[in-house]
Amino acid sequence: MKKLLTAAVVISMGFALAGCPKKPAVKENPSAGTQVPAGDGSSGTTGADTSPQTGAATPFADSGSASAAAAAFSGKIIYFDYDKIEIKPEYAGIVTEAARNLVAHPGWRVRLEGNTDERGTREYNIGLGERRAQAVRRALMLAGAGDGQLTTVSYGEERPAVEGEEEAAFAKNRRVELVALP
Amino acid sequence: MNKKPLSWLFVALLAGGGAARAELVVEITQGQADAIPIAIVPFAAADPAPVFDVAQVVSADLASSGRFVPMSRNDMADRPFKGADIVFNDWRALNTDYIVVGQLQTLDAQRYSVVFELFNVLNHQRLLGFQITSNRAGLRLASHQVADMIYEKIIGVRGAFATRIAYIAVAGRAPSKQYRLLVADADGENPRVVMQSSEPLMSPAWSPDGQSLAYVSFENRLPAVYVQQLKSGERRRVSARSGVNQAPAWSTDGKKLALTLSSRDGNLDIYILDLASQGLTRFTDDAAIDTEPQWSRDGQSLYFTSDRAGGPQIYKQALTAGSRAQRLTFQGAYNARPRLSPDESELAFVTQDGSGYHIAVQDLHGRGDMRVLTKGRFDESPSFAPSGAVLIYASRDRGRGVLALVSTDGRVQQRLVSSEGEVREPAWASY
Numbered sequence A: 001m002k003k004l005l006t007a008a009v010v011i012s013m014g015f016a017l018a019g020c021p022k023k024p025a026v027k028e029n030p031s032a033g034t035q036v037p038a039g040d041g042s043s044g045t046t047g048a049d050t051s052p053q054t055g056a057a058t059p060f061a062d063s064g065s066a067s068a069a070a071a072a073f074s075g076k077i078i079y080f081d082y083d084k085i086e087i088k089p090e091y092a093g094i095v096t097e098a099a100r101n102l103v104a105h106p107g108w109r110v111r112l113e114g115n116t117d118e119r120g121t122r123e124y125n126i127g128l129g130e131r132r133a134q135a136v137r138r139a140l141m142l143a144g145a146g147d148g149q150l151t152t153v154s155y156g157e158e159r160p161a162v163e164g165e166e167e168a169a170f171a172k173n174r175r176v177e178l179v180a181l182p
Numbered sequence B: 001m002n003k004k005p006l007s008w009l010f011v012a013l014l015a016g017g018g019a020a021r022a023e024l025v026v027e028i029t030q031g032q033a034d035a036i037p038i039a040i041v042p043f044a045a046a047d048p049a050p051v052f053d054v055a056q057v058v059s060a061d062l063a064s065s066g067r068f069v070p071m072s073r074n075d076m077a078d079r080p081f082k083g084a085d086i087v088f089n090d091w092r093a094l095n096t097d098y099i100v101v102g103q104l105q106t107l108d109a110q111r112y113s114v115v116f117e118l119f120n121v122l123n124h125q126r127l128l129g130f131q132i133t134s135n136r137a138g139l140r141l142a143s144h145q146v147a148d149m150i151y152e153k154i155i156g157v158r159g160a161f162a163t164r165i166a167y168i169a170v171a172g173r174a175p176s177k178q179y180r181l182l183v184a185d186a187d188g189e190n191p192r193v194v195m196q197s198s199e200p201l202m203s204p205a206w207s208p209d210g211q212s213l214a215y216v217s218f219e220n221r222l223p224a225v226y227v228q229q230l231k232s233g234e235r236r237r238v239s240a241r242s243g244v245n246q247a248p249a250w251s252t253d254g255k256k257l258a259l260t261l262s263s264r265d266g267n268l269d270i271y272i273l274d275l276a277s278q279g280l281t282r283f284t285d286d287a288a289i290d291t292e293p294q295w296s297r298d299g300q301s302l303y304f305t306s307d308r309a310g311g312p313q314i315y316k317q318a319l320t321a322g323s324r325a326q327r328l329t330f331q332g333a334y335n336a337r338p339r340l341s342p343d344e345s346e347l348a349f350v351t352q353d354g355s356g357y358h359i360a361v362q363d364l365h366g367r368g369d370m371r372v373l374t375k376g377r378f379d380e381s382p383s384f385a386p387s388g389a390v391l392i393y394a395s396r397d398r399g400r401g402v403l404a405l406v407s408t409d410g411r412v413q414q415r416l417v418s419s420e421g422e423v424r425e426p427a428w429a430s431y
Helices: A066-073 A089-104 A122-142 A167-173 B004-015 B054-064 B088-093 B136-155
Strands: A009-012 A025-028 A077-079 A109-115 A150-156 A175-181 B024-030 B036-040 B068-070 B098-106 B111-120 B126-135 B164-171 B178-185 B192-197 B201-206 B212-217 B224-229 B235-239 B245-250 B256-262 B268-274 B280-282 B290-295 B301-306 B313-318 B335-340 B346-353 B356-363 B370-372 B380-384 B390-397 B400-407 B413-418 B422-428
Touching (some): A077 A089, A122 A150, B054 B136, B111 B136, B136 B178, B164 B201, B201 B245, B235 B245, B235 B256, B346 B380, B390 B413, B390 B422
Parallel strands (some): A109 A150, B036 B068
Antiparallel strands (some): A009 B192, B111 B126, B212 B224, B245 B256, B301 B313, B390 B400, B400 B413
């Protein structure tokens, strides 16, 4: 479990300067996020309509359910001003609601993913992203969330939400995303 | 929807298949006005269909330095392949200062000999005459070595054509991006995939012996520092501590890594990891962001970025306990990511002004004046060539990440553009 890689494919190539490249050794470790389910797209279904059919989704309470936690934090993103780590008043509601959910469900855990825009050096931006994630962590703890429910990670400028070289894109990338952990 | 990861897995396997498809293309954006005219005559070969165009690679190398203007083949009236056949007055009339002639000899099924001579056209003096044997796969490297020898003979400084660069390439769009760590010849040819992942890869750093790369991978969604041996592909996870694991930098003896870790409350500090014993020593202890370490040549100090004075600036601090950090940059509000020239006479870094982020160098022995070398809005990640005369860095061109080179005097500039996707974070290996 610890060594579970998320869709990482390691290809090691021979590097002998004047020799032929060795055959690449390919290691693939499956993960829930990217594995193609067995039977998907299999043959023998011609003619019949086999497309999945579902009714409308209805919410249900389940304090231990990972999917309920995922739904509670889905799309919860706090945006920041340039070079700032302060949480703006318009995002206080997200913090309050997230803290309330964490207090109500002590088994829930959330990862705070800090991000920056593309300006500045990559490693320094890792530091800025971490500061933003920590600012949200402090705010959630002040609002009652437990320390053990919160982890942080900084992606710096490595995972932009929007590609672009203008302020409109930058503003979408300076953010902390709340992600429920299973 | 579930098919996507599978389809780009196939792309990944094709791309990693070892074929030496040119990943990067060189464009010279600014050359030196007084560049030296030289004629590299196509090499003679016994085979009517030569297996390799040595003169073409030598010519491209010398042109890419910005210090030479190789003569177009269409302008050559004659194609001598040994010194005795050169009619110097004809070449003098074509205004070339130097001429290179040679042959590609086939020794047996897999072995070749690259034979070449360099002459001064004005005084007919033979400056070089060498022969390099090689197998088929080594002909490109042999050609770079020819270019290095010519460059050193005429310019008086060792060339860096037969060296390698590592860089990060990113293809596709979110959420199915593909990150690759590649190693290529310094001219962008011969790219080999070292590692690829659907999560970010960053901060490649060459071991001093050129055998391994350290880098950061987010393959588990969390950062970890890995060390990978290039020849065997053997990979070791050397730091996956709670929080930040970033910015690896090799000590001069290759036995330690400086890296950036964080405390539970997110404070970034620099630590030193002994690779053999796994022992960890704290280096900075400060409430600011301390990161982007680089070792001094004597292994006794680290250069690094810190925002302890407000904005990021570059500092130097000795490893001995109780040493104080000395601030090195004072011009401008943002100076970060230091890299040292091979002789440690100059510091390259990223500086910000009203027009964006540029590459600057600063003399470490003189008055400490900063020279801004580039004009891009998003220039970053400078890395010195082992010759110390050129820097490679990451830039942006029409919304795409490209690699660019600039001579430390700012006069020669060129660009390495990827055929697809974008490239960034170049790191030049030592000789």
